[in-house]
Amino acid sequence: MKQVDRFKKLPDNARIQAMGNLFKYNDRLTWDIGVRIDNSTRQALKFSQLPYLSRQVVLNQTVAAIPPGFPVEFILPDNTLWQLATVKDCGLVKFKAGDEQSQYCFMFESEGKTIYLPQLELARALFFTNNYFANAALVSNALDFEFDVEHNPSSDDEEFPLDVLINALPTTNCPKILFDNEGFRYLLAWVLLDSDVKSSFESIYKYFSQELIKTNKFKRWTFRFDPPQLKGVKTSARGWKSPDENLWFINRIEALENLSFPDIADIGYFHPNFSENKPSSSKGTGGTYPQLPTQREIDEESDGSSDSESALIFCDATLINFNNSPRTRKVYAKAKAKSAGKEDEEKPSTLSPQVSTDDSNSRGDIPRATVDGLGDQTDNAHLYLNKFDSFFKMLEILEKEYGVKQSKPVVRKLPEIGRSKSHLLTTDSSPRCIAIVRIEYQREGYFLLEVDTSDRRASIATKVISARALQPIGLLRDFIPEIERRLLSNQFSWPKKYFDELVGEVNHKSIPHQQSKNKGSLSEEEVKRWAVRYLSIGKR
Incomplete structure (x- = not known):
């Protein structure tokens, strides 16, 4: 180093x-x-x-x-x-x-x-x-x-x-x-x-x-x-x-x-x-420590x-x-x-x-x-599963009501990139995590990447990647570190050009989060509306 x-x-x-x-x-x-x-x-x-x-x-x-x-x-x-x-x-x-x-x-x-x-x-x-x-x-x-x-x-x-x-x-x-x-x-x-x-x-x-x-x-x-x-x-x-x-x-x-x-x-x-720092509803570009x-x-x-x-x-x-x-x-x-x-x-x-x-x-x-x-290097990402409560409830509705199959989620702490603090929640400096889930719907597989934005630091949609398009070039886990690095280096947004080169422009999309009328987690009806929007993932 x-x-x-x-x-x-x-x-x-x-x-x-x-x-x-x-x-x-x-x-x-x-x-x-x-x-x-x-x-x-x-x-x-x-x-x-x-x-x-x-x-x-x-x-x-x-x-x-x-x-x-x-x-x-x-x-x-x-x-x-x-x-x-x-x-x-x-x-x-x-x-x-x-x-x-x-x-x-x-x-x-x-x-x-x-x-x-x-x-x-x-x-x-x-x-x-x-x-x-x-x-x-x-x-x-x-x-x-x-x-x-x-x-x-x-x-x-x-x-x-x-x-x-x-x-x-x-x-x-x-x-x-x-x-x-x-x-x-x-x-x-x-x-x-x-x-x-x-x-x-x-x-x-x-x-x-x-x-x-x-x-x-x-x-x-x-x-x-x-x-x-x-x-x-x-x-x-x-x-x-x-x-x-x-x-x-x-x-x-x-x-x-x-x-x-x-x-x-x-x-x-x-x-x-x-x-x-009180959370802001507008999108920020991320800050850094006071640096020389x-x-x-x-x-x-x-x-x-x-x-x-x-x-x-x-x-x-x-x-x-x-x-x-x-x-x-x-x-x-x-x-x-x-x-x-x-x-x-x-x-x-x-x-x-x-x-x-x-x-x-x-x-x-x-x-x-x-x-x-x-x-x-303490492995504690599992402690932050509750940060994805609404996301997992949405997947549960997809599974029970629409026959979507899902794998066990993988939760990772986002890495520290340079001197940015984007890898930490602004509310309490706990680690910001990313949840990765593989689902199957209508005989097609997809990977869902969901970032914890519970501090409302920014609004970032769920990234959906075609498993079929990814299969010829390798396993998703091989690309996750680079995806995380680009996410945090790219003003906290998904690196579209990178995904275009990785799987092709038509093989990845972003599904915005369901808006909530109340501060905090989504209501049951809002979670259901969010779930319905996922049923369009196979449409081009």
């Missing part, structure tokens, strides 16, 4: 060779971490930039680059079988300068391999995929001061009653923009609601406060923590290996699958700066300003997957009107081309940035 954002004072294609201790000069407010870069004399970056930082990662890429090393997959054993070790103990890392060789690792056996996993890299993959958690980890009881967890809160939402409400307190430094990422909502709930995971996160500060070494000029610390129980978690990574492939040193974790999540069904999130120019510079030294809105920037994602997938949504205290296609008016339209990854403070003079490096 080619990273767009640049580190201001690093050269092109700067490869990280080694990671060292955390340290802070006594006249500074923020913490640095030792790094060694193969074509630079720079020996430190900010700890808040950790979402970007792993051994052999290439920063300031001018071309897409795969980090050196070899791919490996392994299953994490019970934590009681892990041993404490250092980089030096492994013997595969040849870089000797700085504090690299003394950094702590976990060492364990998995499927015949001996794995050396740097503790900082595991913590990065679990917690530090955003700079908010990196900053909070070095503050005593930060999460308790910034969040309040309310169990079984009162709610007037019959469709989405809450089991837990996570309140970001007025004292929080957590940027509200992170809550648009469902993966972050899962991660935050995982840390706050699982006592083992929270203890793991808090152990970072425990060791930090106990083992901190102080001198007249600076403070320093060798990172370590107590991991949560991770037995059975599948890990995909890159690293160095011995000639017989029995010994591995992990440079970067790329994915964690089957993380254990508490048995909770519905979670709400409140932030004091949330402002609800195409290429931004991350200042390795400057602090964030307290006078500016946090911008969102992205780094190479670490993928996660939880074994339980609750529904999540944002909860609002106030609402305001939203005009079609426009973003939150509280956000600035332009921002400085330079940003800081540190929390804002009085010394800061450039906008702070929120780093998002988390890719959520």
Whole structure:
């Protein structure tokens, strides 16, 4: 993956060779971490930039680059079988300068391999995929001061009653923009609601406060923590290996699958700066996060300003997957009107081309940035079937009254394309989904593609595709990712030219939604009228 954002004072294609201790000069407010870069004399970056930082990662890429090393997959054993070790103990890392060789690792056996996993890299993959958690980890009881967890809160939402409400307190430094990422909502709930995971996160500060070494000029610390129980978690990574492939040193974790999540069904999130956008009946063209120019510079030294809105920037994602997938949504205290296609008016339209990854403070003079490096792969699209209630009722009428046969629906979360927010519902930032159903009518097969527009962000008709026309060129599932990409990149409308080229102009059509007299779902009579219009799908 080619990273767009640049580190201001690093050269092109700067490869990280080694990671060292955390340290802070006594006249500074923020913490640095030792790094060694193969074509630079720079020996430190900010700890808040950790979402970007792993051994052999290439920063300031001018071309897409795969980090050196070899791919490996392994299953994490019970934590009681892990041993404490250092980089030096492994013997595969040849870089000797700085504090690299003394950094702590976990060492364990998995499927015949001996794995050396740097503790900082595991913590990065679990917690530090955003700079908010990196900053909070070095503050005593930060999460308790910034969040309040309310169990079984009162709610007037019959469709989405809450089991837990996570309140970001007025004292929080957590940027509200992170809550648009469902993966972050899962991660935050995982840390706050699982006592083992929270203890793991808090152990970072425990060791930090106990083992901190102080001198007249600076403070320093060798990172370590107590991991949560991770037995059975599948890990995909890159690293160095011995000639017989029995010994591995992990440079970067790329994915964690089957993380254990508490048995909770519905979670709400409140932030004091949330402002609800009322849905608009007119068609919008979609908005984006408050963004900087195409290429931004991350200042390795400057602090964030307290006078500016946090911008969102992205780094190479670490993928996660939880074994339980609750529904999540944002909860609002106030609402305001939203005009079609426009973003939150509280956000600035332009921002400085330079940003800081540190929390804002009085010394800061450039906008702070929120780093998002988390890719959520939790399979939870089935949770949003209720968003298609009227659509499925219409299909049920077609089946019962007109002999239309239908397959089991497939529901997919629409992907994030670029920096558009079209893949999220504007009402609560829950995922926008697409339902795909195959039907048969009068001996002909058709695929129906229905997009969730329950937030009334736009009016998009149901797309109908002839199964006969599609059959010679392949399976629909092979084309769905490209259809989704074009849908979200095409001002939230079906890509007609693409369908014309795919199956022919006469082999696809759009059936507009039935209009409703009342706000909300369609009445029974309106659903029936919608169903009748589908009986014309075979007519040219």
